[in-house]
Amino acid sequence: MWLFRFSFYCHIFSMGCPLASRANRKGQTSRGQNNQRNGKGRRRRRNTGNNVEPSQRTPGNSGTAELLGLHSSTATRRPSQDASAVEAAFGLAIADASFAAGSEHGHGVPAIGADTTLTSTAVQTELANSPDALAALPGLTGSAGFGAMTTGQQGALLTQYQEAPNAATAQYLQGLAAYHAAEDKDLALGDYEDALNPDSGTFSVDGTSYTIANGGLVDAEGQNVGNIHTDGTYQMTGDASRTSIYDDIRSRINMIEGEGDNATTLLNLHDADRHGKLTGENMNDTFAGMATDTLRGLRRENIDMAVTDDFRSSAEQDALYAKGRTAPGNRVTGAKGGQSWHNYGVAADIAMMNDNGRIHWNTSGDDGDRWDRYGEVAESNGLIWGGNWNSPDMPHVEYHPGKTVSQASSLQSTLANEGLEASWDQMGIGESP
Numbered sequence: 458m459w460l461f462r463f464s465f466y467c468h469i470f471s472m473g474c475p476l477a478s479r480a481n482r483k484g485q486t487s488r489g490q491n492n493q494r495n496g497k498g499r500r501r502r503r504n505t506g507n508n509v510e511p512s513q514r515t516p517g518n519s520g521t522a523e524l525l526g527l528h529s530s531t532a533t534r535r536p537s538q539d540a541s542a543v544e545a546a547f548g549l550a551i552a553d554a555s556f557a558a559g560s561e562h563g564h565g566v567p568a569i570g571a572d573t574t575l576t577s578t579a580v581q582t583e584l585a586n587s588p589d590a591l592a593a594l595p596g597l598t599g600s601a602g603f604g605a606m607t608t609g610q611q612g613a614l615l616t617q618y619q620e621a622p623n624a625a626t627a628q629y630l631q632g633l634a635a636y637h638a639a640e641d642k643d644l645a646l647g648d649y650e651d652a653l654n655p656d657s658g659t660f661s662v663d664g665t666s667y668t669i670a671n672g673g674l675v676d677a678e679g680q681n682v683g684n685i686h687t688d689g690t691y692q693m694t695g696d697a698s699r700t701s702i703y704d705d706i707r708s709r710i711n712m713i714e715g716e717g718d719n720a721t722t723l724l725n726l727h728d729a730d731r732h733g734k735l736t737g738e739n740m741n742d743t744f745a746g747m748a749t750d751t752l753r754g755l756r757r758e759n760i761d762m763a764v765t766d767d768f769r770s771s772a773e774q775d776a777l778y779a780k781g782r783t784a785p786g787n788r789v790t791g792a793k794g795g796q797s798w799h800n801y802g803v804a805a806d807i808a809m810m811n812d813n814g815r816i817h818w819n820t821s822g823d824d825g826d827r828w829d830r831y832g833e834v835a836e837s838n839g840l841i842w843g844g845n846w847n848s849p850d851m852p853h854v855e856y857h858p859g860k861t862v863s864q865a866s867s868l869q870s871t872l873a874n875e876g877l878e879a880s881w882d883q884m885g886i887g888e889s890p
């Protein structure tokens with residue numbers, strides 16, 4: 458029991474969490490206080506020079522903040538942005554974009570949703586910590602087609618933008634706006650078609666890679682086997698309907714519009730779980746589902762992240778704890794076996810990737826905003842984010858519903874004596890009926 462009391466004071470220990478330097482910029486908020494929401498819409502100024510060398514980070518380094526029990530009594534499940542509602546909305550967007558045959562141009566006119574009063578300022582506020590989403594927005598709102606729309610139509614387009622706020626969506630909606638404007642002003646339909654399909658790039662899904670050529674998906678034999686669209690959907694030959702490219706977190710997409718000097722990368726997403734960590738047998742389904750939804754939401758914003766750490770056995774945790782104590786190296790954790798939520802399969806560490814798909818730990822500038830956005834999206838999916846702790850653990854997310862410190866204590870013996878499944882049952886997130 459003393460171990461858990463001890464954990465209350467873990468913030469006085471600095472275990473060299475590589476991302477702890479952001480604590481100063483984030484302010485010293487108390488546990489459980491949702492400073493993300495308070496800071497929403499405010500682009501915080503950041504110091505530069507906070508880059509962290511990858512070599513400074515030891516795998517599994519989560520500082521002391523993740524100590525079991527520390528956050529269990531204060532963690533509250535925040536009102537969740539309903540993930541299924543987002544899914545449904547996105548599905549609706551796909552349906553809206555589907556083409557009906559027989560229009561005068563050979564295309565149906567994609568519907569623009571019901572009028573709303575959403576403004577670009579509201580979208581900017583909502584996406585304050587999503588640099589890619591913010592960067593792409595002016596391309597849409599500054600376009601002639603968008604300007605020609607009624608306020609209600611603009612709001613409807615912005616609503617659609619929020620469902621996957623990235624450069625590809627902006628390109629698509631910009632073309633959609635131009636097309637609608639063209640009905641009255643006789644603008645070239647080419648503007649619209651150009652926006653609909655990416656010119657080049659690559660797409661990998663289910664272990665197969667395709668080359669993108671003017672919206673077509675070309676396999677290794679040079680055969681055109683499907684189509685891909687800037688609205689975030691693809692359809693293989695024979696498929697009855699389109700599939701979202703964002704939903705499969707293990708897919709890889711590089712979508713390019715334009716050619717030569719005019720080529721622009723619209724979307725660049727790598728396999729977010731290349732080692733299948735979230736689907737490992739020791740990971741809890743409820744937690745893994747929340748983490749997957751978080752990654753899906755971030756991918757829609759072109760925030761490229763990957764799982765680096767997942768389940769850790771108590772023995773592995775003990776070995777980690779020994780570092781800097783009875784074993785060589787620097788101390789990397791204050792949690793012994795059974796004291797980290799990683800030992801229960803209800804925690805993961807997720808990190809940023811660079812353009813080449815390699816993990817990096819930069820936290821300055823736009824990367825800092827992306828870390829904040831990661832925290833926002835994780836919390837909106839019901840997860841607890843380590844970035845809000847007194848000793849911030851930026852990559853770390855966990856979920857353990859309603860556990861008080863004393864309950865967490867008995868959880869430790871449950872894990873040791875009865876195993877993972879029993880510990881999940883005790884938390885109310887068991888997988889066996």
Ligand SMILES: [Zn+2]
Nearest residue numbers: 519805806853
């Ligand atoms: Zn962690």
